[in-house]
Amino acid sequence: xxxxxxxxxxxxxxxxxxxxxxxxxxxxxxxxxxxxxxxxxxxxxxxxxxxxxxxxxxxxxxxxxxxxxxxxxxxxxxxxxxxxxxxxxxxxxxxxxxxxxxxxxxxxxxxxxxxxxxxxxxxxxxxxxxxxxxxxxxxxxxxxxxxxxxxxxxxxxxxxxxxxxxxxxxxxxxxxxxxxxxxxxxxxxxxxxxxxxxxxxxxxxxxxxxxxxxxxxxxxxxxxxxxxxxxxxxxxxxxxxxxxxxxxxxxxxxxxxxxxxxxxxxxxxxxxxxxxxxxxxxxxxxxxxxxxxxxxxxxxxxxxxxxxxxxxxxxxxxxxxxxxxxxxxxxxxxxxxxxxxxxxxxxxxxxxxxxxxxxxxxxxxxxxxxxxxxxxxxxxxxxxxxxx
Amino acid sequence: xxxxxxxxxxxxxxxxxxxxxxxxxxxxxxxxxxxxxxxxxxxxxxxxxxxxxxxxxxxxxxxxxxxxxxxxxxxxxxxxxxxxxxxxxxx
Numbered sequence: 265x266x267x268x269x270x271x272x273x274x275x276x277x278x279x280x281x282x283x284x285x286x287x288x289x290x291x292x293x294x295x296x297x298x299x300x301x302x303x304x305x306x307x308x309x310x311x312x313x314x315x316x317x318x319x320x321x322x323x324x325x326x327x328x329x330x331x332x333x334x335x336x337x338x339x340x341x342x343x344x345x346x347x348x349x350x351x352x353x354x355x356x357x358x359x360x361x362x363x364x365x366x367x368x369x370x371x372x373x374x375x376x377x378x379x380x381x382x383x384x385x386x387x388x389x390x391x392x393x394x395x396x397x398x399x400x401x402x403x404x405x406x407x408x409x410x411x412x413x414x415x416x417x418x419x420x421x422x423x424x425x426x427x428x429x430x431x432x433x434x435x436x437x438x439x440x441x442x443x444x445x446x447x448x449x450x451x452x453x454x455x456x457x458x459x460x461x462x463x464x465x466x467x468x469x470x471x472x473x474x475x476x477x478x479x480x481x482x483x484x485x486x487x488x489x490x491x492x493x494x495x496x497x498x499x500x501x502x503x504x505x506x507x508x509x510x511x512x513x514x515x516x517x518x519x520x521x522x523x524x525x526x527x528x529x530x531x532x533x534x535x536x537x538x539x540x541x542x543x544x545x546x547x548x549x550x551x552x553x554x555x556x557x558x559x560x561x562x563x564x565x566x567x568x569x570x571x572x573x574x575x576x577x578x579x580x581x582x583x584x585x586x587x588x589x590x591x592x593x594x595x596x597x598x599x600x601x602x603x604x605x606x607x608x609x610x611x612x613x614x615x616x617x618x619x620x621x622x623x624x625x626x627x628x629x630x631x632x633x634x635x636x637x638x639x640x641x642x643x644x645x646x647x648x649x650x651x652x
Numbered sequence: 653x654x655x656x657x658x659x660x661x662x663x664x665x666x667x668x669x670x671x672x673x674x675x676x677x678x679x680x681x682x683x684x685x686x687x688x689x690x691x692x693x694x695x696x697x698x699x700x701x702x703x704x705x706x707x708x709x710x711x712x713x714x715x716x717x718x719x720x721x722x723x724x725x726x727x728x729x730x731x732x733x734x735x736x737x738x739x740x741x742x743x
Contacts, residue, residue, distance in 0.1 A: 273692055276678045283674070285681060285690065330674040332683035332690070358672070360685050382670070383685055 274511060280518045280565035283329035284555065288533040289523045291319070291347070292339040293626035296368050299391075299402045301430060301471060304524070304536055305462040306339040307628035313525040316346040318546070322523065323350070325551045326359045333360030333385075337533070339525065339626075342369035348377070355383040364389055364428060366406060367413025375413075375420035387426040387454065388413050393441035397434050401471075414449040425451040426493065430458050433470070436477040439484050443492070454493035457500075459534040460592040460602070463627065465619060468593065475610070478603060479504065500585035500601045503578035513583055517542065517564035521555065524624075529554045531564060534588035538623045571598020578606060585609075594619040659711070659731035661723065664742035666706040671738050675699065682738050691738055698729050706742060 294309035295302070314322070326334065334354065341347055342365050354361050362385040370378075370386070378384055388410050392398030395407035417425045427446045429435065435442075439455075446453040460468035473481060482501040485492065489509045499512040511519075516532035523529055527545040530536055542558035545551045555561065573584040585601020593602045594617035600608035667673065670686040679693040680702075693699050701718055708714040711730060712723070720726055733739040 273678065273694060276676075281676060330672065332672060332674070332681075332685075333688075360683075360688070362688075385688060 274513045277511065277513060277515065277519050278565070278568070280561065282556070283331055283552075284521055285331075285515075285519045286333050286335060287326075287331060287521050287523065288335045288337060289322070290337050290339060290525050290533075291341040291350070292344050292525050294343050295338060295340040295366075296343065297340070297366050297403045297406055298628060299406075299463070300467045301391075301401060301432075301458060301462075301464040302627075303459060303462040303464060303534055304337075304339065305622055305625040305627050308626045309339075310526055310626060314527050314546075316349065318527070319346070319350050320353055322527075322545060322551055323354050323357050323359055326354075327357040329552055329555075331359060333362060335533075336361055336363040338364075340366055340368060342374075351384060355381060361385070362387060362426075365413070366402070367410045370413035370416055372416050372420065375416035375422060378417065379420040379422040385424075385426065386417065386422065387428040388417075388451075389428050389430075390442075390445075391430050391432065392435050393438035393445055397438065400434070401430075401432065414451065418449045418451075423450060425449065426454045427451050428454045428456065431455055431473055431481060432458055433473055433477065436473050436481055439481070439488075443488065452491070452493060454495065456495050456497040457586070457589075459586070459588055461534045461588055462536060462622065462625075465592050465622065472603065475605075475607070478605060482508075482605075500582045500589075500603060501605060503582040503605045507581055512581070514585075514587055516540070516587055517558075517561040521561075523551065529558070531560060532588060534586070535591070536622075536624050537591070537620065539591065539620075540588075569598065571596070573598070573600055573608075576600075576606065576608070592620065593617070656728075656731045656735045659727045659734060660741075661712040661715070661727055662710050664705075664708070664710050665730070665734070665739050666742045667702065668737055668740045673699075673702070682733075684736070684738055687737060689736060689738075691733065691736060698726065701726060701730075702733070702739070705739070 290304055292309055292313055293306045295306040298307055341363055351361050360383045364387040367388050378386055390398055390410045391401045398407040429442055443453050458472050482504045485508055486506055494510060496510040498508055502508055502512050520532055521529055522533040529542045529545060531540040542560045543554035545554060548554050570579050570584055573579050585604060587597055589602050590597055595602055595612050600612055602609040602613055668684060671682055671684045674681045679695050680699045682691040701714060704714045704718060705711060708717060715723055715726060730739060
């Protein structure tokens with residue numbers, strides 16, 4: 265994002281807008297992968313997921329509110345049978361689409377279709393510049409799948425796809441390699457912060473970048489920031505000194521939000537928990553009414569005090585950091601970010617804290633890998649006899 | 653930000669056909685569907701000016717009609733919009 269003029273626009277945004285600037289919409293909890301850090305604990309489809317008609321009604325509302333674009337994700341959104349129908353419906357109704365995918369359905373035909381549209385942007389998720397680093401987080405074969413999608417897009421003439429990377433302890437050292445990879449496919453690199461949300465809560469301790477790596481990341485962003493997207497993910501690093509490009513504020517419930525596959529509206533994509541649930545588009549008379557009138561969003565738009573951080577000389581640049589990162593590491597919301605660059609987060613993490621239990625979990629309880637071993641013996645009785 | 657070329661006040665200008673403008677209490681949001689860039693107009697006078705541009709043969713006339721004497725200041729704002737392809741010359 266660019267601002268035509270610098271200034272205190274941030275103050276306006278913190279009080280909220282009549283409609284989000286953009287929003288994340290997760291179309292399904294179903295996913296062919298089971299990444300260890302999945303923000304939405306995806307895996308299995310939820311039987312209550314919005315129907316095609318309900319999704320189209322959401323798009324109609326977004327058009328009326330002049331929401332310029334939606335970030336569609338999941339789960340793996342392209343596995344929905346009506347995915348392309350919804351993308352076409354959105355773009356026909358002046359709602360641009362950026363969608364995130366692991367690449368599973370980006371074959372030659374899909375790539376050609378995408379190349380023909382001016383209003384659809386594609387983000388391919390990749391969490392390692394090598395198969396070894398990537399597949400350890402995203403699962404066996406996922407690197408090859410993402411690269412195939414990038415090749416197909418590039419061959420079809422799709423310009424400027426995004427390679428979307430979650431920064432971990434194992435890939436901060438690969439930043440230059442990611443940039444080179446993006447250049448190879450005429451793509452743009454987008455890097456975001458590992459959040460302790462969803463299944464990310466279970467791996468955050470081992471995977472989040474070390475303090476030294478955070479510094480490297482910041483220096484790299486200051487040097488390459490103009491050509492790299494971050495989704496404003498690293499505003500907590502601004503306390504190192506120079507502000508990073510972007511708005512540098514927490515937009516939760518103020519300029520962004522999340523619609524989940526069953527129509528629940530959360531303050532941000534990293535906060536799928538009842539504490540950040542603003543309402544439901546089916547129960548609460550549509551998305552616009554949740555956005556404008558929900559109690560939670562009204563609260564978030566009230567002037568914030570900054571709590572324990574207000575006394576810190578860096579509060580103006582980092583604004584206390586990420587609400588979701590604090591919540592899911594069991595830190596108080598009005599205290600420092602767990603990755604506070606002044607080190608206040610580390611001492612807070614060392615104290616006794618209670619990590620909240622995930623409220624929504626669609627992880628698969630059974631592995632998807634087919635069983636190849638032959639059974640040891642035949643069944644004595646038909647195992648489904650009672651069902652027949 | 654890189655140096656912005658000076659704005660041609662004697663040309664006719666309009667919003668790029670792929671740009672949408674959403675009014676806000678502080679001014680407006682602009683979104684360019686082609687470049688996928690977002691910009692902010694931080695003041696309502698600029699919003700009024702941008703909207704009035706197509707009705708005038710050139711930007712100078714639009715400024716005069718709006719009673720804006722501080723030509724330099726507004727030319728700078730318009731130059732920034734032109735540099736990011738939010739504004740294009742009217743053909």
